[in-house]
Amino acid sequence: MITALLLFWxxxxxxxxxxxxxxxxxxxxxxxxxVEFAIALFAIVNFVPDATTQFALDMPxxxxxxxxxxxxxxxxxxxxxxxxxxxxxxIVLSSFKHDYKNPxxxxxxxxxxxxxxxxxxxxxxxxxxxxxxxxxxxxIYFIAAIWGGARRIPVTFKFFIYTIxxxxxxxxxxVYLYFQTAGTELAAHSSNVNAFYQLTLDSATQSWIFWFLxxxxxxxxxxxxxxxxxxxxxxxxxxxxxxxxxxxxxKMGIYGVLRWLLPVVPLGVSQWADLVLVLSxxxxxxxxxxxIRQRDMKRLIAYSSIAHVGLIAAxxxxxxxxxxxxxxxxxxxxxxxxxxxxxxxxxxxRRTNTREISNLGGITQTTPALSIMFLTLLMGSVALPxxxxxxxxxxxxxxxxxxxxxxxxxxxxxxxxxxVYMLRMFQGVMFGTxxxxxxxxxxxxxHEKAVLIPLVIMxxxxxxxxxxxxxxxxxxxxxxxxxxxR
Amino acid sequence: MISIILxxxxxxxxxxxxxxxxxxxxxxxxxxxxxxxFGINLLDWNDTKSYFDNMITIDNYAVAFTGIMVLSTxxxxxxxxHYITRNDENxxxxxxxILFSLVGAIMMVSYNNMLMLFIGIEILSIAMYVLAGSDKxxxxxxxxxxxxxxMGSFFTGVMLFGIVMxxxxxxxxxxxxxxxxxxxxxxxGANNVMFxxxxxxxxxxxxxxxxxxxxxxxxxxxxxxxxxxWTAYMSTVVKTAGVAAFYKLMDAAFAASYPxxxxxxxxxxxxxxxxxxxxxxxxxxxxxxxxxSSISHAGYLLMTLLAFNEFSTSAVLFYSFxxxxxxxxxxxxxxxxxxxxxxxxxxxFNGLGxxxxxxxxxxxxxxxxxxxxxxxxxxFGKFFVFSxxxxxxxxxxxxxxxxxxxxxxxxYYFRVVIxxxxxxxxxxxxxxxxxxxxxxxxxxxxxxxxLLGIAPALLSGVL
Numbered sequence: 001m002i003t004a005l006l007l008f009w010x011x012x013x014x015x016x017x018x019x020x021x022x023x024x025x026x027x028x029x030x031x032x033x034x035v036e037f038a039i040a041l042f043a044i045v046n047f048v049p050d051a052t053t054q055f056a057l058d059m060p061x062x063x064x065x066x067x068x069x070x071x072x073x074x075x076x077x078x079x080x081x082x083x084x085x086x087x088x089x090x091i092v093l094s095s096f097k098h099d100y101k102n103p104x105x106x107x108x109x110x111x112x113x114x115x116x117x118x119x120x121x122x123x124x125x126x127x128x129x130x131x132x133x134x135x136x137x138x139x140i141y142f143i144a145a146i147w148g149g150a151r152r153i154p155v156t157f158k159f160f161i162y163t164i165x166x167x168x169x170x171x172x173x174x175v176y177l178y179f180q181t182a183g184t185e186l187a188a189h190s191s192n193v194n195a196f197y198q199l200t201l202d203s204a205t206q207s208w209i210f211w212f213l214x215x216x217x218x219x220x221x222x223x224x225x226x227x228x229x230x231x232x233x234x235x236x237x238x239x240x241x242x243x244x245x246x247x248x249x250x251k252m253g254i255y256g257v258l259r260w261l262l263p264v265v266p267l268g269v270s271q272w273a274d275l276v277l278v279l280s281x282x283x284x285x286x287x288x289x290x291x292i293r294q295r296d297m298k299r300l301i302a303y304s305s306i307a308h309v310g311l312i313a314a315x316x317x318x319x320x321x322x323x324x325x326x327x328x329x330x331x332x333x334x335x336x337x338x339x340x341x342x343x344x345x346x347x348x349x350r351r352t353n354t355r356e357i358s359n360l361g362g363i364t365q366t367t368p369a370l371s372i373m374f375l376t377l378l379m380g381s382v383a384l385p386x387x388x389x390x391x392x393x394x395x396x397x398x399x400x401x402x403x404x405x406x407x408x409x410x411x412x413x414x415x416x417x418x419x420v421y422m423l424r425m426f427q428g429v430m431f432g433t434x435x436x437x438x439x440x441x442x443x444x445x446x447h448e449k450a451v452l453i454p455l456v457i458m459x460x461x462x463x464x465x466x467x468x469x470x471x472x473x474x475x476x477x478x479x480x481x482x483x484x485x486r
Numbered sequence: 487m488i489s490i491i492l493x494x495x496x497x498x499x500x501x502x503x504x505x506x507x508x509x510x511x512x513x514x515x516x517x518x519x520x521x522x523x524f525g526i527n528l529l530d531w532n533d534t535k536s537y538f539d540n541m542i543t544i545d546n547y548a549v550a551f552t553g554i555m556v557l558s559t560x561x562x563x564x565x566x567x568h569y570i571t572r573n574d575e576n577x578x579x580x581x582x583x584i585l586f587s588l589v590g591a592i593m594m595v596s597y598n599n600m601l602m603l604f605i606g607i608e609i610l611s612i613a614m615y616v617l618a619g620s621d622k623x624x625x626x627x628x629x630x631x632x633x634x635x636x637m638g639s640f641f642t643g644v645m646l647f648g649i650v651m652x653x654x655x656x657x658x659x660x661x662x663x664x665x666x667x668x669x670x671x672x673x674x675g676a677n678n679v680m681f682x683x684x685x686x687x688x689x690x691x692x693x694x695x696x697x698x699x700x701x702x703x704x705x706x707x708x709x710x711x712x713x714x715x716w717t718a719y720m721s722t723v724v725k726t727a728g729v730a731a732f733y734k735l736m737d738a739a740f741a742a743s744y745p746x747x748x749x750x751x752x753x754x755x756x757x758x759x760x761x762x763x764x765x766x767x768x769x770x771x772x773x774x775x776x777x778x779s780s781i782s783h784a785g786y787l788l789m790t791l792l793a794f795n796e797f798s799t800s801a802v803l804f805y806s807f808x809x810x811x812x813x814x815x816x817x818x819x820x821x822x823x824x825x826x827x828x829x830x831x832x833x834x835f836n837g838l839g840x841x842x843x844x845x846x847x848x849x850x851x852x853x854x855x856x857x858x859x860x861x862x863x864x865x866f867g868k869f870f871v872f873s874x875x876x877x878x879x880x881x882x883x884x885x886x887x888x889x890x891x892x893x894x895x896x897x898y899y900f901r902v903v904i905x906x907x908x909x910x911x912x913x914x915x916x917x918x919x920x921x922x923x924x925x926x927x928x929x930x931x932x933x934x935x936x937l938l939g940i941a942p943a944l945l946s947g948v949l
Contacts, residue, residue, distance in 0.1 A: 060943075061941075061943065062942055062943045062946060062947075063943060063947075064943070064946075064947050065797075065873075065946075127869070130860070131860045131861075131865075132860075133860075134859055134860040134861075134865075135860055135861055138854070138859065138861070142907070145904070145907070145908055146907060146908065152908075153904060153908050157900065157904065160896070160900065161893060161896060161897055161900075164859070164893055164896050165890075165893040168889040168890075168892055168893055169886075169889060171869070171872070171889070172872065172876075172885050172886065172889050175869070175872050175873055175876045175885075176876050176882065178873070178876075179873075179876050179877055188796075
């Protein structure tokens with residue numbers, strides 16, 4: 001029941017927000033997302049840390065075909081739901097100073113997207129998963145395309161077509177897998193996740209199914225060389241859409257790999273894992289090097305995201321416990337850090353009207369609060385010990401190192417290169433002499449602090465007490481591994 | 487059966503009421519007739535009966551398809567409210583022709599004898615030739631009617647030729663007896679030249695009717711020239727009837743020779759998908775885009791004929807209805823826009839999201855549905871079609887082709903959505919005028935599309 005509530009509450013709230021014209025919409029949206037967060041906290045309090053799928057609800061959807069409306073949460077789902085419900089209120093709050101046209105539509109779309117995102121993380125039926133996967137895409141497309149920057153129309157269109165293209169292959173693979181399942185007495189086949197887990201296909205079949213599924217997830221994450229939509233889309237989208245895309249939506253891809261790729265076609269994974277790791281590691285180095293050369297802050301963070309996601313992808317495809325656990329915890333960390341960094345870019349952009357690093361400088365002189373917050377999030381992003389990034393990257397790198405020493409060594413470059421581009425940006429933007437644009441730069445307002453403080457707290461919480469979160473996902477990850485190694 | 491008789495009678499009543507030359511009476515009256523037929527048709531559910539020496543069989547298949555065709559007509563007819571102002575001298579005939587053509591369509595889904603199929607196709611087609619040319623003030627409409635008539639009658643002749651050859655080989659017109667005689671010919675008749683030639687020629691004839699490539703050449707011109715309200719009918723009811731008749735024929739009469747005609751059908755499917763989707767990409771006119779998209783949807787629908795299993799029948803039904811509702815909304819709004827802005831190009835839709843949120847939303851849902859995106863009926867349509875096919879492992883490559891081309895489809899469907907929401911309104915564009923009746927109809931169509939996108943079991947479970 002809690003899962004259903006989590007799933008449908010944002011959609012209901014979206015309808016409510018649609019009715020409110022004008023400025024009231026953002027307040028109602030904010031309260032609705034806080035309620036959603038409270039529901040998620042309630043779920044986490046009642047969660048028993050074992051490998052089972054909890055708060056499950058299983059209703060027939062297309063009964064004759066064995067397609068169920070099956071939702072529920074295991075440890076991994078729960079953490080993803082927690083991340084979503086934690087970030088969305090902050091994303092809504094971060095928009096309070098923006099005057100978007102037609103605010104009721106904007107916030108309704110954000111809430112509607114939240115339903116799609118939660119749906120992806122709690123769906124325990126392949127077709128339901130696909131359903132929510134696309135449901136999440138439509139609102140974000142409209143948010144980015146209506147409220148985005150000057151080149152928004154072609155850029156978001158490319159993003160939309162690209163992701164749909166990938167996900168149609170996922171659908172085809174699901175349909176094929178579905179017909180291989182055993183089914184129940186009611187229907188000849190079943191699309192339940194457990195029915196998929198019981199499949200034992202020969203390795204040639206698994207090999208091509210792997211690519212059908214991987215294509216969809218790789219485009220969403222994005223893994224090199226499927227990343228070409230990402231920098232433009234992140235840059236052209238309004239900040240809130242970028243936060244949703246980078247903070248939560250790309251986790252759909254990683255989550256999809258964990259739930260629907262690794263355990264379903266383990267033989268396919270073992271055939272192609274080397275190649276995927278190489279691609280991911282190319283993504284790490286490539287994303288980092290391009291990030292170093294960027295002049296626009298938003299683009300720099302977009303490319304840094306390619307690098308970070310590359311490491312997560314490399315880690316989970318090692319199929320060892322450190323890699324998987326590191327992937328899960330790094331999804332949380334990356335979501336928190338990237339949302340915070342994009343918000344800081346937005347803060348700077350609104351005060352100075354530029355995102356060019358060379359036009360900025362000397363901001364630290366007048367802004368102690370902003371400087372501390374920025375630096376903390378930045379350190380989280382470059383994986384300094386005691387911050388959240390360290391835990392994730394350490395586990396991921398140790399996972400990759402176990403898999404192959406050489407891969408581990410090259411992937412380790414992420415820490416060095418990450419420090420280079422992040423500190424270079426911080427130096428250019430915050431230190432040095434004041435420029436024309438940063439003259440009279442005001443420190444954080446109450447709203448901005450209200451967004452950044454929770455994020456900063458989480459940076460340290462995960463950094464200092466990672467077990468709070470690792471212990472939630474540990475049994476689920478172990479269960480996943482036992483299915484993979486069966 | 488009663489629905490066929492009733493519709494014929496109602497058509498004649500419409501002709502007489504036509505003397506009043508009042509669409510205030512004719513439109514509600516026709517809608518009432520259709521509602522009655524819809525209800526009466528459902529009485530035959532689970533009550534299989536044969537009529538006229540087994541010429542017609544009303545089974546659940548016939549009832550279900552009759553139901554969605556009558557419903558589609560019911561949803562599409564209100565858009566004629568705006569249409570019939572300039573040539574009001576023939577309103578009675580137009581409304582009568584729609585009902586008559588529906589009689590033909592019903593015969594096409596309930597025939598049990600090839601002659602009935604042929605007569606059904608003729609009744610439907612002749613009414614459509616007239617409707618295509620019903621805008622007498624437009625040269626394009628006259629051109630469309632002439633093209634449609636010449637090509638249509640040629641292909642009907644071709645099909646008759648095929649029917650005769652099958653008759654020559656099997657000695658019967660009855661489709662279940664044909665199956666039996668084909669069995670007696672050995673390998674389902676696949677080695678009998680006359681039989682197989684007949685089958686292939688029939689496939690060509692019906693492919694023309696449902697505008698499947700490579701027999702699609704008439705489609706863009708005829709769709710474009712025909713008054714938009716009748717194009718809506720042409721692309722929905724005519725296509726549904728054609729595909730349902732095709733499916734029934736191949737399933738009941740020629741299933742045993744499947745290996746022999748399967749390659750031909752695969753070629754038709756692939757060509758339809760390619761020509762339809764790629765042709766639609768380069769169009770500048772929304773109406774021509776919809777015409778090409780209707781070719782591609784013929785391809786998707788025909789995919790079900792490559793697999794006869796428990797899924798394929800309901801896949802045809804579901805896909806037809808999903809496609810029909812979306813097409814009606816798209817053509818209906820296009821009709822309003824084209825009439826008031828004088829253009830059928832994408833640019834005519836610029837800023838519609840701002841000036842007419844309801845129309846824009848209805849078109850958006852229709853486009854999402856045609857593109858097969860979840861939350862809409864079109865998604866489950868495509869899903870059921872692919873599901874029907876996937877049990878046949880040799881056909882996986884075809885699914886891949888269809889999936890790639892479905893992504894192409896999203897490209898051109900979204901051009902309309904982008905025009906409506908992302909391009910600014912031109913200065914001289916006033917909001918599109920629409921009546922509350924049409925608005926209610928659009929709301930119903932949109933609600934149906936979304937409802938079937940959330941609870942597909944409502945329709946997929948009936949057959």
